[in-house]
Amino acid sequence: MTHEREQKSLSNRLAERLFPVTLAIAFIITLVLPAVYYYLESTRAENEASTQAKMLAENIRKLAAESPFLWKYQATKYSQIIDDFIPHKEILNVSFVDEKATAITHYEHAVQKNNPWNGFSIRGRPAPIMFNNRKIGEISVTVSGISIFLSSIFAFLICGIIGMSLALISYRVPLRVVSKLERQILVYQHTLEEKVEQRTIALQETSQEALLLAKQAQAASRAKSDFLANMSHELRTPLNHIIGFTELVADQQAGKLNEMQAEYLGDVLASSRHLLSLINDILDLSKVEAGKVELEVGEVYLPALLQNSFTMIKEKSMKRGIRLQMEIDGIPEQIRGDERKLKQILYNLLSNAVKFTPDGGGVTLAACRLFFQDAQWRSEDGRVEPIPFVPSAAGEWVKISVRDTGIGLKAEDLERVFAPFEQADNSVSRKYQGTGLGLSLTKRLVELHGGKIWAESGGEGNWSNFSFVLAMNTGTPCQSKEDWS
Amino acid sequence: MRKKTILVIEDNELNRKLVKALLQRGAYNILEAADAERGIDLAQEHKPDLILMDIQLSGMDGLSATRIIKEDLALKETPVVALTSYAMEGDVEKAKKAGCTGYISKPINTRNFLDSINIYFQEDQETKSVVRTGAVQEPDSDC
Numbered sequence: 001m002t003h004e005r006e007q008k009s010l011s012n013r014l015a016e017r018l019f020p021v022t023l024a025i026a027f028i029i030t031l032v033l034p035a036v037y038y039y040l041e042s043t044r045a046e047n048e049a050s051t052q053a054k055m056l057a058e059n060i061r062k063l064a065a066e067s068p069f070l071w072k073y074q075a076t077k078y079s080q081i082i083d084d085f086i087p088h089k090e091i092l093n094v095s096f097v098d099e100k101a102t103a104i105t106h107y108e109h110a111v112q113k114n115n116p117w118n119g120f121s122i123r124g125r126p127a128p129i130m131f132n133n134r135k136i137g138e139i140s141v142t143v144s145g146i147s148i149f150l151s152s153i154f155a156f157l158i159c160g161i162i163g164m165s166l167a168l169i170s171y172r173v174p175l176r177v178v179s180k181l182e183r184q185i186l187v188y189q190h191t192l193e194e195k196v197e198q199r200t201i202a203l204q205e206t207s208q209e210a211l212l213l214a215k216q217a218q219a220a221s222r223a224k225s226d227f228l229a230n231m232s233h234e235l236r237t238p239l240n241h242i243i244g245f246t247e248l249v250a251d252q253q254a255g256k257l258n259e260m261q262a263e264y265l266g267d268v269l270a271s272s273r274h275l276l277s278l279i280n281d282i283l284d285l286s287k288v289e290a291g292k293v294e295l296e297v298g299e300v301y302l303p304a305l306l307q308n309s310f311t312m313i314k315e316k317s318m319k320r321g322i323r324l325q326m327e328i329d330g331i332p333e334q335i336r337g338d339e340r341k342l343k344q345i346l347y348n349l350l351s352n353a354v355k356f357t358p359d360g361g362g363v364t365l366a367a368c369r370l371f372f373q374d375a376q377w378r379s380e381d382g383r384v385e386p387i388p389f390v391p392s393a394a395g396e397w398v399k400i401s402v403r404d405t406g407i408g409l410k411a412e413d414l415e416r417v418f419a420p421f422e423q424a425d426n427s428v429s430r431k432y433q434g435t436g437l438g439l440s441l442t443k444r445l446v447e448l449h450g451g452k453i454w455a456e457s458g459g460e461g462n463w464s465n466f467s468f469v470l471a472m473n474t475g476t477p478c479q480s481k482e483d484w485s
Numbered sequence: 486m487r488k489k490t491i492l493v494i495e496d497n498e499l500n501r502k503l504v505k506a507l508l509q510r511g512a513y514n515i516l517e518a519a520d521a522e523r524g525i526d527l528a529q530e531h532k533p534d535l536i537l538m539d540i541q542l543s544g545m546d547g548l549s550a551t552r553i554i555k556e557d558l559a560l561k562e563t564p565v566v567a568l569t570s571y572a573m574e575g576d577v578e579k580a581k582k583a584g585c586t587g588y589i590s591k592p593i594n595t596r597n598f599l600d601s602i603n604i605y606f607q608e609d610q611e612t613k614s615v616v617r618t619g620a621v622q623e624p625d626s627d628c
Contacts, residue, residue: 240592241499247595
């Protein structure tokens with residue numbers, strides 16, 4: 001693991017740094033300290049020897065002062081002076097020379113004479129013997145350096161032990177602390193990894209659970225859709241028989257009917273057809289809700305689509321004296337969309353308009369091109385249009401409206417009419433008969449296209465206007481269906 | 486001119502009955518089969534002028550039956566019109582691939598059923614081309 005390697009190299013680096021430091025500590029304590037000690041001690045001994053030489057020289061000067069010419073020959077006298085120093089064990093020898101550096105006498109300590117360690121001697125500075133400002137001789141004292149040497153060796157040993165120990169401690173302790181920290185970091189890393197792993201596993205389990213739930217939900221939704229598809233097929237088959245045979249009888253194919261029979265059979269037919277449209281709408285809506293409906297996007301010829309949509313309601317509107325008008329100037333020739341579903345949207349809106357418009361009224365189908373840019377809707381001539389919808393990107397749109405002179409809508413019903421099983425009010429539903437699903441289905445179909453539908457009205461008893469906007473380029477191109485040819 | 490023969494292959498008895506009732510008004514000979522196997526037998530035996538084929542037959546389905554009929558040289562030119570239900574929109578494509586000449590969607594519109602049937606005869610005689618037709622189907626809706 002990279003982290004581990006980095007941590008190890010940290011302690012290695014520390015060891016590399018520590019080594020010269022500890023080496024220096026060991027060197028200073030082991031060698032330099034005893035050397036300094038030796039130097040100081042030997043200097044002290046040398047000074048002592050010099051002082052003794054001075055004292056001796058003074059005594060001899062006194063002797064010379066008493067008898068200036070004879071003192072050289074009074075050997076007993078200066079020997080006596082020198083002998084007074086002898087008990088001083090440290091003194092190895094005393095050399096006494098005259099002004100010409102000719103030895104007058106040389107004394108050596110008898111006990112120390114044969115000491116093999118006499119090599120370790122320290123000679124003090126020679127002290128001149130002055131008489132009448134004239135140097136008449138010189139005395140130098142040499143003392144034994146053995147004890148200094150030995151104590152220095154001892155000091156060296158002690159300091160060596162101390163130095164090595166200190167060096168070892170200063171090397172080992174920081175390393176041990178660092179490696180202990182390292183180990184703790186490693187342990188922490190390890191537990192961290194474990195924790196991450198545990199979390200990851202938990203997360204995976206959760207996501208698997210979620211996937212499973214999603215699959216179950218999908219399966220349930222599919223089962224529901226399949227059930228609805230089968231169910232509606234089962235419901236429709238007998239209903240189609242009812243309608244078919246009733247039509248046959250009502251059309252007097254099975255013999256003449258009297259007026260009352262014809263009327264009642266007409267009622268049976270009307271109710272059966274209503275029931276069929278209910279079943280169809282429920283199926284359509286549940287398919288959309290279950291996400292089962294996909295757009296078959298292709299090129300749609302808009303003027304033709306709009307014009308053809310009128311043919312579907314022409315018969316009903318003519319019967320009731322309702323004028324149909326179309327205002328589609330300047331609309332694009334083609335848009336992208338699902339033609340079948342657009343047809344259904346238009347049919348739903350138009351048949352609603354006709355249904356809710358009193359006899360002799362009017363229904364207008366209008367369409368125009370719109371542009372959405374800089375958070376504003378504008379018509380082709382640049383007017384700002386109040387569209388209650390904000391698309392995610394700028395682009396060209398088409399607005400299609402179905403306006404009627406009909407019964408109008410209360411302000412509070414403008415939103416509600418798009419909810420499933422909602423008609424403006426129950427008395428309306430009784431009078432006009434409907435499934436209450438048409439507009440919610442229409443809304444879903446518009447939204448599938450990425451568009452928006454909304455209602456406006458002049459209030460109860462006045463006009464209503466259902467508008468929707470569609471992007472000119474909806475969806476991606478898909479394989480166009482082959483024709484039966 | 487001899488009476489045209491129409492073979493109705495449909496497993497639902499009431500559907501069959503309704504189709505028969507409607508066809509009787511057009512003075513056709515009517516053959517009925519309640520399943521695909523019987524339908525194929527009848528087709529090979531009687532060489533009908535038109536076959537009305539329910540797509541959702543139980544047992545062998547209508548598409549397989551159509552393929553078998555179309556493989557028969559004697560029946561190759563016989564138009565097969567699929568009866569498809571509103572719920573099964575995708576079947577239209579499949580029916581065409583299986584060799585159906587056209588389709589009539591259920592529920593059957595009793596008032597223009599005969600006209601829809603007649604188109605296949607006329608086309609068959611005049612141009613030998615296949616046509617697309619169907620009972621005019623309006624999406625039905627209310628507010």
